[in-house]
Amino acid sequence: xxxxxxxxxxxxxxxxxxxxxxxxxxxxxxxxxxxxxxxxxxxxxxxxxxxxxxxxxxxxxxxxxxxxxxxxxxxxxxxxxxx
Numbered sequence: 001x002x003x004x005x006x007x008x009x010x011x012x013x014x015x016x017x018x019x020x021x022x023x024x025x026x027x028x029x030x031x032x033x034x035x036x037x038x039x040x041x042x043x044x045x046x047x048x049x050x051x052x053x054x055x056x057x058x059x060x061x062x063x064x065x066x067x068x069x070x071x072x073x074x075x076x077x078x079x080x081x082x083x
Contacts, residue, residue, distance in 0.1 A: 005052045012048035015041040032083060039076040043069050 003009065019041035026035035050065035 005055055008048045008052045008055075012045045012052070015045040015048065019045065036076055036080050039072065043073045043076070046072065 019038045022034050022038035022041065026032070026038060046065050046069040050062045050069065053059075053062035053065060
């Protein structure tokens with residue numbers, strides 16, 4: 001039997017792994033664009049975690065995760081357009 005939130009958990013883990021890969025590549029190569037892509041993958045991971053928490057009736061924790069994701073998204077987008 002599959003876990004009912006398996007897709008969200010898979011997307012969360014894959015996006016964390018991609019964020020790690022892109023973050024390391026950005027450190028080695030020195031490209032800011034790759035670093036911003038890593039931050040966006042972290043945002044995706046946070047939002048997927050919030051979706052799992054919301055579906056499991058942990059609304060306060062889900063709200064905090066969504067807020068963290070939105071703040072990180074806005075901050076990253078602001079930096080992307082101003083650098």
